[in-house]
Amino acid sequence: MIAKKRQGFTFPEIVIVVSLVSMIMLTIFAFFSSGVRSTVKGKDRLDSIRAMTLLLADMKKDIANAEKIEAENLPLQIGETEDLFPDDVVYDRKVTFTGKDGIFSYSQGAAAKGESSFVLRSGKNARGEDVYEKFGVPRINSFEVLHVIKKGKFGSLPQDFNQVLIKMVLDSNDPRLPEDKLYFTHVLVPNRLPGSDWSSPAEN
Amino acid sequence: MMPSFFLHRIRGFSMAEIMVAVFIVGLIIGPLVLLLNQSTQKTNVSMYLFLAMHYADEIAQQLQRMAPHFDQILAEAKDPTSQTTPTLRDLLMDGNFLNEVKKLDNNFTLAFFQFGAKKLQACLMLSPMDGHFKTRTLDVYPLVSQTSSILGQKNFWKVNIILEWKEIQNGPTQSALFPIILGNP
Numbered sequence: 001m002i003a004k005k006r007q008g009f010t011f012p013e014i015v016i017v018v019s020l021v022s023m024i025m026l027t028i029f030a031f032f033s034s035g036v037r038s039t040v041k042g043k044d045r046l047d048s049i050r051a052m053t054l055l056l057a058d059m060k061k062d063i064a065n066a067e068k069i070e071a072e073n074l075p076l077q078i079g080e081t082e083d084l085f086p087d088d089v090v091y092d093r094k095v096t097f098t099g100k101d102g103i104f105s106y107s108q109g110a111a112a113k114g115e116s117s118f119v120l121r122s123g124k125n126a127r128g129e130d131v132y133e134k135f136g137v138p139r140i141n142s143f144e145v146l147h148v149i150k151k152g153k154f155g156s157l158p159q160d161f162n163q164v165l166i167k168m169v170l171d172s173n174d175p176r177l178p179e180d181k182l183y184f185t186h187v188l189v190p191n192r193l194p195g196s197d198w199s200s201p202a203e204n
Numbered sequence: 205m206m207p208s209f210f211l212h213r214i215r216g217f218s219m220a221e222i223m224v225a226v227f228i229v230g231l232i233i234g235p236l237v238l239l240l241n242q243s244t245q246k247t248n249v250s251m252y253l254f255l256a257m258h259y260a261d262e263i264a265q266q267l268q269r270m271a272p273h274f275d276q277i278l279a280e281a282k283d284p285t286s287q288t289t290p291t292l293r294d295l296l297m298d299g300n301f302l303n304e305v306k307k308l309d310n311n312f313t314l315a316f317f318q319f320g321a322k323k324l325q326a327c328l329m330l331s332p333m334d335g336h337f338k339t340r341t342l343d344v345y346p347l348v349s350q351t352s353s354i355l356g357q358k359n360f361w362k363v364n365i366i367l368e369w370k371e372i373q374n375g376p377t378q379s380a381l382f383p384i385i386l387g388n389p
Contacts, residue, residue, distance in 0.1 A: 028233060028237075031237050031240075032237070032240065035237065035240035035241055035244055036240070038244040038247075038248075039240065039243055039244045039247060042244055042247030042248050042250075042251060043247055045251050046247060046250060046251050046254070049251060049254045049255065053254065053258075056258070078314070080325065083314055083316060083323070083327075084314065085311055085312045085313055085314055085329075087311060148329070150314070150327065150329065152325040152326055152327065153280070153325035153326070154270075154273040154276040154277060154280075154325070154326060156276075156280075157273075157276060159273075159325075159326075161326075161327070161329070163266075163329050165312055165329070165331070183334065184255075184258075184334075185312070185331035185332055186258055186262055186331055187262040187265075187266070187312070187329045187330070187331050188262075188265075189265050189266055189269055191269075
């Protein structure tokens with residue numbers, strides 16, 4: 001009786017078992033694969049947002065202390081009666097804030113050919129020391145800024161509302177996510193611009 | 205001689221045994237998949253929360269910078285023929301103003317303060333939001349302070365900046381609320 005039972009599995013049995021196991025394994029793999037991919041993508045985007053947050057924190061601090069803002073082009077002026085933001089605006093690639101803490105420029109740093117790059121904060125601090133910091137290495141696909149002066153009034157007082165608009169595109173740092181980009185925009189406002197500060201009327 | 209246990213095993217597994225085995229495997233794998241999905245979900249929530257925080261921050265910064273001038277803005281909003289003076293809540297909760305704040309655009313927008321049909325001179329500069337975001341709005345409440353003499357007889361307002369988004373097109377709406385306190389003389 002034992003000899004009879006030790007014949008082993010038949011070919012159809014093995015085929016059925018292999019098919020069943022494959023189906024189960026494929027389902028589990030699909031679940032895990034999509035889960036892992038979403039997690040990797042989410043984590044990568046969080047890293048991009050963290051890089052952008054660090055950059056913005058420094059820019060916010062520098063613009064808050066800025067007594068002068070200089071970009072490659074003159075500021076975009078939006079008149080008192082204009083209520084639409086123009087569509088055909090040329091953004092700058094570099095902006096410099098001069099204030100009591102020093103002179104700091106922000107621009108997109110050059111990287112090796114074919115690679116994403118970074119935002120470079122460079123200049124001199126109040127003690128005359130050189131400052132050279134890289135942000136978002138190597139995620140920054142593009143970095144554009146625009147100094148805007150919106151002419152307006154607080155009641156009857158003429159007022160220049162200065163702001164710096166930032167447009168950034170951040171690339172994924174993961175080779176498995178080549179097309180994953182994060183588009184980000186932000187508005188920063190200065191605190192100390194003389195004559196055209198939000199807190200004091202414009203000189204006109 | 206082979207033990208009786210093995211003799212029995214050689215005959216194969218019964219349906220009940222297989223069911224129990226599958227159930228146990230399910231018990232192990234199920235929570236793992238659930239855990240992975242939850243982790244992904246939390247990561248996505250953090251990501252949109254970060255973005256919402258930045259969008260709220262630009263509104264908060266501009267409102268706080270304007271706070272010392274709210275009286276001038278309110279004076280401009282006041283209808284000279286009317287006895288009623290608008291409050292900061294009237295200004296920030298104006299339907300036309302909120303429609304401009306809520307507007308979803310691909311470019312930067314100017315949201316002008318309005319009162320009734322009257323458009324005022326001051327405005328907020330707002331950046332375009334990520335495509336997953338559906339709403340950006342404000343809610344304003346007066347704060348009654350027992351210590352107004354210490355705080356310089358100002359009127360204080362709690363302004364909630366509310367952002368709503370959907371992680372997936374047909375998914376549930378998520379929201380975040382960022383409160384700021386504004387005072388006007």
